[in-house]
Amino acid sequence: MYKLSACSSMSCGISLPPKMILASLRGHKQGNGRCTNVPRNVNLEKLQNNYLFPEISKRELQHLEKYPNAKVISLGIGDTTEPIPEQISLSMANYAHALSTAEGYRGYGAEQGNQVLRKAIAETFYKDVAIKDTEVFVSDGAQCDISRLQLLLGSKVTIAVQDPSFPAYIDSSVIIGQAGDFQDKTGKYQNIEYMQLGPQNNFFPDLTITPRTDIIFFCSPNNPTGHAATRKQLQQLVDFARDNGSIIIFDSAYATYVSDDSPKSIFEIPGAKEVAIEISSFSKFAGFTGVRLGWTVVPEELLFSGGFPVIHDFNRIVCTCFNGASNISQAGGLACLSSEGFQAIRAVIDYYKENARILVDTFASLGLEVYGGVNAPYVWVHFPGSKSWNVFAEILEKTHIITVPGSGFGPGGAEYIRISAFGRRERIIEASWRLEKLFSMGKSPLLTV
Amino acid sequence: MYKLSACSSMSCGISLPPKMILASLRGHKQGNGRCTNVPRNVNLEKLQNNYLFPEISKRELQHLEKYPNAKVISLGIGDTTEPIPEQISLSMANYAHALSTAEGYRGYGAEQGNQVLRKAIAETFYKDVAIKDTEVFVSDGAQCDISRLQLLLGSKVTIAVQDPSFPAYIDSSVIIGQAGDFQDKTGKYQNIEYMQLGPQNNFFPDLTITPRTDIIFFCSPNNPTGHAATRKQLQQLVDFARDNGSIIIFDSAYATYVSDDSPKSIFEIPGAKEVAIEISSFSKFAGFTGVRLGWTVVPEELLFSGGFPVIHDFNRIVCTCFNGASNISQAGGLACLSSEGFQAIRAVIDYYKENARILVDTFASLGLEVYGGVNAPYVWVHFPGSKSWNVFAEILEKTHIITVPGSGFGPGGAEYIRISAFGRRERIIEASWRLEKLFSMGKSPLLTV
Numbered sequence: 041m042y043k044l045s046a047c048s049s050m051s052c053g054i055s056l057p058p059k060m061i062l063a064s065l066r067g068h069k070q071g072n073g074r075c076t077n078v079p080r081n082v083n084l085e086k087l088q089n090n091y092l093f094p095e096i097s098k099r100e101l102q103h104l105e106k107y108p109n110a111k112v113i114s115l116g117i118g119d120t121t122e123p124i125p126e127q128i129s130l131s132m133a134n135y136a137h138a139l140s141t142a143e144g145y146r147g148y149g150a151e152q153g154n155q156v157l158r159k160a161i162a163e164t165f166y167k168d169v170a171i172k173d174t175e176v177f178v179s180d181g182a183q184c185d186i187s188r189l190q191l192l193l194g195s196k197v198t199i200a201v202q203d204p205s206f207p208a209y210i211d212s213s214v215i216i217g218q219a220g221d222f223q224d225k226t227g228k229y230q231n232i233e234y235m236q237l238g239p240q241n242n243f244f245p246d247l248t249i250t251p252r253t254d255i256i257f258f259c260s261p262n263n264p265t266g267h268a269a270t271r272k273q274l275q276q277l278v279d280f281a282r283d284n285g286s287i288i289i290f291d292s293a294y295a296t297y298v299s300d301d302s303p304k305s306i307f308e309i310p311g312a313k314e315v316a317i318e319i320s321s322f323s324k325f326a327g328f329t330g331v332r333l334g335w336t337v338v339p340e341e342l343l344f345s346g347g348f349p350v351i352h353d354f355n356r357i358v359c360t361c362f363n364g365a366s367n368i369s370q371a372g373g374l375a376c377l378s379s380e381g382f383q384a385i386r387a388v389i390d391y392y393k394e395n396a397r398i399l400v401d402t403f404a405s406l407g408l409e410v411y412g413g414v415n416a417p418y419v420w421v422h423f424p425g426s427k428s429w430n431v432f433a434e435i436l437e438k439t440h441i442i443t444v445p446g447s448g449f450g451p452g453g454a455e456y457i458r459i460s461a462f463g464r465r466e467r468i469i470e471a472s473w474r475l476e477k478l479f480s481m482g483k484s485p486l487l488t489v
Numbered sequence: 490m491y492k493l494s495a496c497s498s499m500s501c502g503i504s505l506p507p508k509m510i511l512a513s514l515r516g517h518k519q520g521n522g523r524c525t526n527v528p529r530n531v532n533l534e535k536l537q538n539n540y541l542f543p544e545i546s547k548r549e550l551q552h553l554e555k556y557p558n559a560k561v562i563s564l565g566i567g568d569t570t571e572p573i574p575e576q577i578s579l580s581m582a583n584y585a586h587a588l589s590t591a592e593g594y595r596g597y598g599a600e601q602g603n604q605v606l607r608k609a610i611a612e613t614f615y616k617d618v619a620i621k622d623t624e625v626f627v628s629d630g631a632q633c634d635i636s637r638l639q640l641l642l643g644s645k646v647t648i649a650v651q652d653p654s655f656p657a658y659i660d661s662s663v664i665i666g667q668a669g670d671f672q673d674k675t676g677k678y679q680n681i682e683y684m685q686l687g688p689q690n691n692f693f694p695d696l697t698i699t700p701r702t703d704i705i706f707f708c709s710p711n712n713p714t715g716h717a718a719t720r721k722q723l724q725q726l727v728d729f730a731r732d733n734g735s736i737i738i739f740d741s742a743y744a745t746y747v748s749d750d751s752p753k754s755i756f757e758i759p760g761a762k763e764v765a766i767e768i769s770s771f772s773k774f775a776g777f778t779g780v781r782l783g784w785t786v787v788p789e790e791l792l793f794s795g796g797f798p799v800i801h802d803f804n805r806i807v808c809t810c811f812n813g814a815s816n817i818s819q820a821g822g823l824a825c826l827s828s829e830g831f832q833a834i835r836a837v838i839d840y841y842k843e844n845a846r847i848l849v850d851t852f853a854s855l856g857l858e859v860y861g862g863v864n865a866p867y868v869w870v871h872f873p874g875s876k877s878w879n880v881f882a883e884i885l886e887k888t889h890i891i892t893v894p895g896s897g898f899g900p901g902g903a904e905y906i907r908i909s910a911f912g913r914r915e916r917i918i919e920a921s922w923r924l925e926k927l928f929s930m931g932k933s934p935l936l937t938v
Contacts, residue, residue, distance in 0.1 A: 074763055077734025078703040080793040081643035084802045091808065119596035124588045132585035132817060139780070140578035147778040180629055180781075180815070185808035191636070191664055195644070215640055219591035254527040285526025314523055329596040330589070330816040331630075334505035344529040353533045359540065360660045361636035366629070366815040367779040368581060407530045 083217045086229070092207055092448035093117050097431075113471045115399075116442035118417065120327040124372075124393060125384030128326065130186045131375035136368045140432065142162045149364045152355065153178025155219040155333070158369050160180035160377040161335050165295075165320070171337055177358055178373070180365045181334040182293050182321040183208050189289060189336070190216040190351070190356045197254035200233035202245065204264055204449030204456070206291070209257040225296065227451035236452050239411065243267035247276060250285040258306075260289035261298060264458040265420045266396075266412015274309050281315040287342065287350070288316040289485055293334075296325045296389055302430070313339040317350070324417065324462075326376045326385050333369045383422045392417045395468045396461035397466070402472040403459075406479040419459040420446070431457050439474040508785040532666045535678070539820050541656055541897035542566050545881075552885055562920045563889040567712070567866065567909045569776040571840060573821075574833030578753050580824035585817045600808045602627025602784070605821045609826040610784050614744075614769070618756040624788055624800065626807055627822070629781040629814045631742050632657050638738060639665040640765065640784070641799070646703035649682035651694065653713055653744065653898030653905070656739070658706040676900040688860065688871070691833075692716035696725060702731040707755075708740035710747060713898045713907040714869045715845075715861015717751035723758045730764040735797070736791065737765040742783075744836055745774045747864045762788040766799070773866065773911075775825045775834050782818045841866045844917045845910035851921040851929045852908075857927040868908040869895070880906050888923040 096116050096441070104110065123129075138144025152158065159173040179185045179287075186208050195217030201209045210232060213219050220230025228234050233253050235245035243265050261268040269277070275434060281288050290306035298304050306316045321334035338351040375381045396413035403410035409422035423431050428445035436443050444460070446453025461468070545565050552557065572578075587593025601607065603738050608622040615625075628634045635657050644666030650658045659681060662668050669679025682702050684694035692714050707726060710717040718726070730737050739755035747753050755765045770783035787800040814822075824830045845862035852859035858871035872880050877894035884890050884906070893909070895902025910917070 057577050074731075075792045075794050075796055076730075076735070076736050076764060077794050078642075078646060078736050080795055081641060081645070082800065082808075083643055084641070084805065091805075094808070117597070121594070121596065123590055123594040126586075126589040129589035132588075133582040136585055136817065136821070137575075137578050137580035138574045139581075140575040140777075141572055145570070145572040147570065147776070148566070149779050181812050183812045184810065186690050191640070192528075192530060192533070194532055195666065196531070197527060203556050215806070215809060217644065254525075268857060281525075282523075287525055287527050315525060327588075327594070327596070330598050330813070332812065332815040343524045345526050347524055347528055348529050353529065356533065356536060356540075357664070359543070360657060360664060361633065362633045363630050363781065365778070365780040366818050368585065368817050369815050369836060372585070378714070390849070 059471050077369075083219075084213050086219065086221060087211060087214050088222055092444070093210070095448075096442065096444065097434075099436065100442055103440070107440065111230045111442045111472075112442060113150060113463070113467050114442040115460045115463060115468075115471060116444050116477070117234060118462055120324060120329050121463050122327055122388050124327045124331075124368060125381065127378075127384060128375040128381050131381075132331075132368050132372040135371035145226065146367050149367050149370070151359045151362060151364045154367070154370045154374070157374050157377075158335075164377045164382070166307060166337070169305060170309060171339065175337050175339055177336045177338065177354065178365050178370060179334045179336055179362070180332040180369070181323060182291060182319045182336075184227050184362075185334060185336045186289075187212045187215075188361055189205055189319070189354075189355050190218075191361060192257060192353050193218075198231065198233070199257060200235055200250065200253040201257045201348070201450070202235050202262065203234035203452035204446055205257065206259055206263045207449065209289075210450070212325060227447070227454075234452065237262070237265060237267070238452065240408070242273075243411070244269060244273045244276075247280045250280070252286065254286060256281060256286050256288045257291070258288055259293070260302070261294040261416035262412075262418075263291075263294065263416070264412075264418055264444065264453065264456075265448065266414070266416035266418040267420075268298050268300070268415035269390050271301070271303055271309070274303050274306060278306070278312045278315060282311055283442065285345070286315065288312070290316050290318045291320075293321040294324055294416050295320065296385075297393060297417055299393070300415060302415055307339070313341040317342065317354075322373055322376060325389070327388060328369070328372065331369045331372055333365055333373045333432040340367040347359055391465070392461050395463060395465060398468055398472055399459055399461055404476055406476065408479065413461065417461040419461060421455070421459065424456055426455055428454055428457055434476070435475075438478050439471070441471050441474060497563050529550055529884065532664050534667075535668065535670060536660060536663050538574045539669055540660070541893070544897075545891065545893065548881075548885065549683055549772070549891055552889070556889065559889040560837075561656045561889045562912070562923075563891040563918060564909045564912060564917075565893050567773065567911055569773065569778050570912050571776060571837050573776045573780075573836070574830065576833060577821050577824040577830050578608050580830075581780075581817050581821040582827065584820035587815075598813045598819070600811060600813045602813060603816070603823070605783075606819050606823050606826075613826045613831070614754060615786070616758060618754060620756060620788065624786055626787065627804065627814050627819060628770060628783045628785055629818070629859055630783040631740060631768045631785075633811075634768050634785045635738075636661045636664075637810055638768070638803075639667075640810060641803050642667075642704060643921065647680065647682070648704040648706060649684055649699065649702040650684035650706045650899070651708060651711065651718060652685050652901035653895055655708060655712045656898065658738075659899070670859070671883060675785075676896070676903075683899060683901065686711070686714060687857070691722075693718060693722045694862070696729045699729070701735065702883055703735060704734050705730060705737045705875065706740070707737055708742070709751070710743040710865035711861075711867075712740075712743065712865070713861075713893065713895065713902065713905075715863070715865035715867040717747050717749070717864035720750065720752055720758070720893070723752055723755060726873050727755070727758045727761045727764060728801070731760055733934055734794065735764065736759070739765050739767045740769075741767055742770040743773055743865050744769065745834075746842060746866055748842070749864060756786070762790040764791065766803075771822055771825060774838070776820075776837060777821065780818045781819055782814055783800075840914070841910050846914060847909055847917055847921055848908055851924055855925065858929065862910065864911065866910040868910060870906050870908065872904055872906070875904055877903055884924075884927070887927050888920070890920050890923060
């Protein structure tokens with residue numbers, strides 16, 4: 041009675057590249073099932089197979105197989121390590137416990153977030169720039185909101201990204217259908233504008249040669265380079281967006297790491313409210329990477345070309361595709377923004393910043409070109425003429441330290457590695473010592489290319 | 490220096506329908522800003538303005554303005570009201586509190602969910618049908634996963650939905666770009682297949698007249714009708730999907746309310762693993778509507794037409810567009826699946842089911858046609874010849890009870906209202922009493938149409 045013929049990737053797939061067939065065979069039974077008649081989404085076919093952090097995890101596992109007794113230090117994925125200040129964890133614990141009482145029980149909250157938390161975010165981070173609580177949308181993290189913003193924008197818009205940049209901007213763009221094919225030769229997708237960043241342009245794109253796009257993703261303080269754009273640079277960016285009628289999606293997830301007078305929000309720049317959305321997060325600010333809490337600001341002044349307010353459509357996306365962040369996480373977020381909570385968090389941020397200083401000093405003392413680490417928890421080290429996966433492999437092999445190869449953030453990171461400053465102090469010091477040993481006295485071939 | 494001309498919805502919008510202009514003017518300043526040159530997403534333009542639950546909230550507010558002393562009973566939105574059993578809330582409280590200790594702190598978890606929780610879900614709900622833990626993806630709720638599944642599928646697939654159905658299937662389909670224009674005359678979107686459900690077909694679509702689509706959204710026990718599809722019906726559905734090479738997205742969010750031998754999972758049906766994905770939720774099962782936790786099962790056997798496993802692409806979507814559910818919520822989920830936790834939750838479900846029984850009996854005793862309420866927390870009442878918004882308005886006006894007009898779930902609900910059985914027992918009894926008073930002795934015009 042079933043009309044579908046049995047199939048396998050060999051008999052009815054054909055178009056799969058050998059690597060994918062191999063992956064399928066390894067991970068899952070294949071070839072003994074029957075295919076549906078539903079075609080695979082062409083956008084997902086375009087996505088490159090090896091995404092960065094799973095590949096790093098695989099390399100780490102292989103390393104541990106080779107050196108079972110190695111004391112690996114992970115300065116790879118930017119994951120927080122320090123406990124959450126107790127007044128904050130207690131506020132979540134108390135909220136959670138109260139859910140078993142008639143007085144404390146809460147069901148669905150507003151999709152846009154608890155009103156009190158929205159107000160606290162507006163007052164804590166945007167008081168001087170007059171962002172209203174109704175313009176703040178609480179989320180389960182900036183990465184999730186990037187995809188929701190892509191759902192808002194749709195497949196017809198053009199985008200620009202910093203190169204290097206956090207991979208989710210490009211990957212979500214490919215998934216929604218904005219990008220063309222990936223070009224092996226350049227390491228770039230067609231139809232995406234890559235704005236190169238490096239020491240040659242003070243880590244700010246040369247806007248005189250940047251073509252207009254509808255959307256500009258811009259992260260400052262930057263992941264991975266650690267560079268915080270100056271006020272002058274951001275004013276140039278806002279002017280550029282206004283000249284072109286573009287929308288900036290400004291990722292300020294690391295804003296609380298800024299210690300000089302670089303802007304912490306795009307809305308500090310005059311004219312930004314008419315051209316910018318800001319996404320941000322409690323993850324690196326309060327150690328909420330696993331608790332999941334973030335926010336997005338969409339100003340009322342931001343209008344599509346037809347005059348329709350972007351905030352209306354984002355509200356609709358949030359109501360349809362999301363159902364609010366966990367109310368327990370939101371209780372924690374509120375505690376972070378009390379004056380005691382904020383002060384306790386500051387101490388944790390300062391701890392990570394001291395880690396970053398140690399790492400910057402280590403690389404600098406070895407005569408390496410080192411960037412970032414001042415206004416961000418990331419240190420960006422240049423190995424001119426090297427390939428970043430080779431640098432990653434050499435450091436792992438000789439020091440048992442996990443870093444992130446810069447090419448994972450785009451072709452602009454090809455000669456760099458990113459070092460995360462998240463970690464226990466003693467591990468950071470140990471890592472510095474191992475790196476000094478590797479790089480001092482010209483022992484590493486990395487210094488001689 | 491700014492090249493953009495100042496704009497308003499009048500001067501540069503033009504194409505906005507009057508209702509939207511009005512909404513913009515009411516909600517947000519407009520006409521004094523400058524537009525970007527970014528066009529609004531055409532898919533969002535297609536979405537209808539008044540979505541169901543915000544409209545009901547508006548009506549409730551208007552009612553309270555008219556009757557400030559009215560004791561409104563809300564049997565509208567299906568929101569849980571009973572406290573979470575304490576062993577579950579305590580497990581979350583303990584997990585949250587431990588985040589402030591070096592031993593208890595956790596950063597990012599796996600995007601797919603905590604391995605132990607995935608295993609517990611597989612063993613609790615899918616032991617007899619041999620779903621593996623690696624096929625279970627933990628989420629922040631079924632509604633969010635519906636949108637992630639739409640990102641997976643893309644704009645090129647065709648879909649069918651039950652009519653009436655939970656609005657998120659259709660709305661997310663419009664947002665991703667699968668649907669054509671909305672037809673005011675029919676109340677339907679073009680390019681979406683509406684499978685009519687009603688007493689005439691025992692609330693199961695006539696598959697002999699249903700055209701093939703790539704995707705079939707199917708919810709059982711059904712929201713809003715409360716009908717649980719029988720084993721025979723679901724076997725027909727699976728056979729239909731296999732014959733057509735379609736993928737069923739089976740929403741089992743209310744499965745734990747089943748008390749007869751209707752299947753609780755689509756995977757109880759032979760052959761389903763090759764044609765179905767299942768989404769589910771802790772919301773109505775454990776009172777986690779505000780805690781946010783759910784899951785999706787994608788079997789390894791499910792293949793796109795080219796032979797590529799759907800699970801690979803869903804994994805990629807989860808890793809790129811999501812960052813895992815809150816680890817505190819996941820700790821609560823795990824506690825729900827312990828034998829003590831599960832038993833405590835059962836008692837809450839039984840409480841809501843007794844509410845449903847009371848409501849069903851009330852309507853039945855009044856001679857009304859009433860459906861659902863046996864295997865689901867929803868009661869579906871037929872008012873032949875009436876319009877559901879009128880029934881909603883009359884009940885609200887005369888009894889101060891909020892219901893949901895069936896037409897909010899699609900044209901197939903035009904003559905129905907949905908009553909939610911979530912609520913405190915005394916409120917349910919009070920509601921029954923008020924309804925009896927309204928409908929007894931032919932006092933209501935609703936009974937005379």
